[in-house]
Amino acid sequence: MFVYVINQHGYPLMPCSPRKARLLLKSEKAMVVQRTPFTIRLRYGSSGYKQVVSLGVDAGTKHIGVSAATAKRVLYEAEVLLRTDIQDLLATRREFRRARRNRKTRYRKARFLNRRRKERWLAPSIQNKVDTHLKVIGQVAKLLPITSITVEVAQFDTQLLKNPNISGAEYQEGEQLGFWNVREYVLYRDHHTCQWCHGKSGDKILNVHHRESRKTGGDSPNNLVTLCETCHHKIHQEGLEDQVKRKTASLRDATQMTILRWFVYHGIKAEYPDAKLTYGYITKNTRIQSGLEKSHTVDARCISGHPLARPSETTYLIKQVRGQNRQLHKAKILKGGIRKKNKAPRYLFGYQLFDKVRYENQECFIFGRRSSGSFDLRILNGTKVTAGISHKKLMLIERASTMLIQIQKPS
Ligand SMILES: [Zn+2]
Numbered sequence: 001m002f003v004y005v006i007n008q009h010g011y012p013l014m015p016c017s018p019r020k021a022r023l024l025l026k027s028e029k030a031m032v033v034q035r036t037p038f039t040i041r042l043r044y045g046s047s048g049y050k051q052v053v054s055l056g057v058d059a060g061t062k063h064i065g066v067s068a069a070t071a072k073r074v075l076y077e078a079e080v081l082l083r084t085d086i087q088d089l090l091a092t093r094r095e096f097r098r099a100r101r102n103r104k105t106r107y108r109k110a111r112f113l114n115r116r117r118k119e120r121w122l123a124p125s126i127q128n129k130v131d132t133h134l135k136v137i138g139q140v141a142k143l144l145p146i147t148s149i150t151v152e153v154a155q156f157d158t159q160l161l162k163n164p165n166i167s168g169a170e171y172q173e174g175e176q177l178g179f180w181n182v183r184e185y186v187l188y189r190d191h192h193t194c195q196w197c198h199g200k201s202g203d204k205i206l207n208v209h210h211r212e213s214r215k216t217g218g219d220s221p222n223n224l225v226t227l228c229e230t231c232h233h234k235i236h237q238e239g240l241e242d243q244v245k246r247k248t249a250s251l252r253d254a255t256q257m258t259i260l261r262w263f264v265y266h267g268i269k270a271e272y273p274d275a276k277l278t279y280g281y282i283t284k285n286t287r288i289q290s291g292l293e294k295s296h297t298v299d300a301r302c303i304s305g306h307p308l309a310r311p312s313e314t315t316y317l318i319k320q321v322r323g324q325n326r327q328l329h330k331a332k333i334l335k336g337g338i339r340k341k342n343k344a345p346r347y348l349f350g351y352q353l354f355d356k357v358r359y360e361n362q363e364c365f366i367f368g369r370r371s372s373g374s375f376d377l378r379i380l381n382g383t384k385v386t387a388g389i390s391h392k393k394l395m396l397i398e399r400a401s402t403m404l405i406q407i408q409k410p411s
Contacts, residue, residue, distance in 0.1 A: 001314050002075060004039040004143040005030075005048075012145045013048035015075055035398055036356075036405045037076070037316060039143060054148045055140055056304025057268070058283075058296050059261045061129060064136055065296030068144050069309040075144055077297045078316035079408075080136050081380070085322070086125040092329050126260055132320055133264045134271065135403070149272050150303050153265045154258040155280035156184040161221065179219050180281040183208045189247060190226035196235065196244065203228035209235070211244055222246055278303055317408045319380040321354055344369050349391040351375070354400035359389060363397060365404055380406050 002015035016024075021040055024030035030040040051070050058065035064080040122130065140146065160181050186208050193199050194206065209227045210217055217223035225244050227235065235241060268275045283302045290307040292298045297315055301307055325343055346352060348369045355366050359377055364385045368376030375394065377385040 002037075002312065004037055004076075006033065006039065006041050006142070007046050007048060008042055008044065010041070012141070012143055013042075013046065014050060014053075014145065015143075036407065037143060048145075050145045050147075052147050053144050054150065054304045054306060055137070055144075055146045056300040056302065057133065057137060057149065057151045057264075058299040058303055059133055059151060059153075059264045060296070061260055063296045064133055065298075065300035066136055066140055067297055067300035067304050068140055068146060069301060069304050069306040071306055072309060074301060074306075074309045074312045076140060076316075077301065077312060078136070078140075078318055078405075079296045080132070080318040080403075081320065082129055082132055083320050083322070086128055087123075089329055090124060096328065122263065126263070129260060130263045130267055134267050136318070137268060137272075139403075148305075149268060149275040150278050150305060151261070151265045151268055151275060152280055152283055152299070152303050153261045153277045155188060156181045157279045157281075158185075161185055177282065177285055180285050181279065182219050182221055182224065184279075184281040184284070186221055186224040187226055189221065193226065194228035194231050195225050195247065196227050196231040199228075201228050201230040203230040205229040207232040209244065211241065211246065222248055313409070315408045317380050317406050319404045321402055321404060323402050325353075344371060349373055351391060351394070351396065352400045354404055355396055356398040356400075356404070356406075357394040358397055359385065359394050363406060365406075366394075366400075380404055 001018055003018055003021035004015045005013045005021075007013055018038075021030070021038070024040065024042070025032065029044060030042050033039040033041045053068055053070055053075060055066065055068045060082075062082055062084060064082065066076070066078050066080070067074060068076040137149065160178070187206060192206065194201065194203070205228065207227050207229055209225050209232055210219075211223050211225060223246075225247060227244075235244065265275070265277055283299055286302040286307050287294065287298060290302070292302070292307060301309065301311075327343060330343075344353075348371065351357070351366055351369065353366060353369060356363060357366060357377070358364075362379075362385060364377040364379050366375050367378040370388075373391045374388040375391055376387055377389060377394075379385060
């Protein structure tokens with residue numbers, strides 16, 4: 001467990017131990033800035049002693065993994081759960097608006113087809129994801145003196161597929177790594193399904209089969225086919241090699257697939273020009289070589305370039321939530337001409353939606369409030385703590401924000 005330290009001017013220093021932090025706080029040389037992750041601010045000037053801290057970002061549509069590590073130790077690791085409700089909410093809004101247009105109401109000027117999209121327009125659901133990636137990185141950069149950032153931009157490198165003889169630092173990690181790249185592409189092209197039984201065997205282990213031996217056919221994508229392990233064995237045992245059909249697919253949708261991650265990368269690049277990129281096949285290779293289990297934070301650690309850094313005892317789980325429930329999205333809107341709020345007031349018995357509270361020695365969040373004073377408590381992975389508990393039994397710890405955060409002990 002680390003306590004994050006920022007200097008008098010708000011710039012991050014290397015984190016310290018809780019013991020050191022206690023001493024600093026007791027002697028009034030520091031003050032508490034935030035509770036989770038626990039951060040203190042020095043009251044005296046210190047340029048600090050800094051080390052190389054690299055940040056790895058495992059970008060995604062539902063999760064983000066971030067890991068900041070020195071060569072020896074992991075300093076900060078978090079998994080972020082992104083919002084997945086935006087598309088649905090906008091569809092609801094659109095439906096309500098359409099219904100309203102058909103109702104007999106006062107005349108309103110037509111408001112469709114009179115907008116122009118900005119040049120770099122992204123669908124709101126995607127824009128939100130890109131923004132959140134940047135926000136999360138910004139939060140880490142406020143806690144730790146980050147010296148380099150690496151982002152995984154895609155599962156495999158299309159440039160390398162088109163031109164296997166490409167040279168560069170990342171490309172000189174051995175022939176085997178080149179095969180890993182093609183392998184990821186072949187799995188993607190074949191939709192991660194066995195091309196023999198199309199999933200009927202129920203075997204989840206996938207192999208990439210060489211139609212002609214590696215020696216004669218090589219490692220090019222059109223010599224490779226995805227097979228489940230069951231079928232792969234069967235084909236080799238029964239000598240059915242020549243019946244496996246060749247597959248071809250264009251590389252165009254391959255770049256489409258990872259559009260979000262590329263946007264994230266360019267967004268990061270604009271703010272941190274030294275940011276580097278990496279590919280999923282390299283991450284996967286690093287993870288397997290280092291003997292690590294797959295998880296979003298472990299992948300981020302591999303991306304950071306310090307897979308063998310000693311993991312921290314605590315990681316953070318962050319969940320992004322809506323700031324407001326809009327009455328516009330309610331299934332039943334109250335009648336009566338003037339818009340009524342149709343939702344609980346901002347503060348109910350002093351509590352807001354998503355406030356962090358302590359209940360029976362457990363930290364949890366308010367996920368639902370009733371005007372009777374009975375609240376619904378949950379933790380961030382969705383587990384219900386209690387469906388109805390009196391507000392009198394709760395103690396407020398932290399106020400709500402759109403990025404809820406809790407400490408996670410490794411299981
Ligand atoms: Zn199969």
